Amino acid sequence: MKTKRILFIVLIVGALLLIPLIAMQFSDEVVWDLFDFLVVGILLLGTGFLIDLVLRKVSTTKNRFIICGVIFAVLFIIWAELAVGLFGSPFAGS
Template sequence: MITQNKRLTGIVLGVAFLLSIPLIAMQFTNEVNWGVFDFIVMGVLLLSTGLVVELVIRKVRNADYRIGLIAVILVALFLIWAELAVGIFGSPFAGS
């Protein structure tokens, strides 16, 4: 079984890996154009999502509730990500 500290390390390394994808892509194409602020926002969004999921895993004992809460957290992540990327809701935070 994975210890709690190894899971936290995995979360941080996972965020670093995911953020390295656009960083590497920026070296090869002009289609990806992220600034420092974009990396900070996405890093905070991914890290906070990972940490909240970890909190749910540690604190919620009922498996059905745990799965439901993690699903809600992931849906919220994707909705916020989509809003920041293309503005599906038209909020002032939209990226377009």
């Protein structure tokens, strides 16, 4: 059961990483290098594993939604910062 969950998370992350890879073949506007794929892969895997942990360990549905919402919010804030430097931090290379 645990192996199936891990495999499912890895397959979903792989499928999501295929989107920019395919887009790079058809557009000059999507320009990712290996480092970009690694960072996004780590972010998505980390998010997936954290969500899995929350779903296994937290008992109430309300708390699951709240914690998962916070995890997704943090993911989107980090993603936006890395993509466009939303806050202008050194984290984004600004």
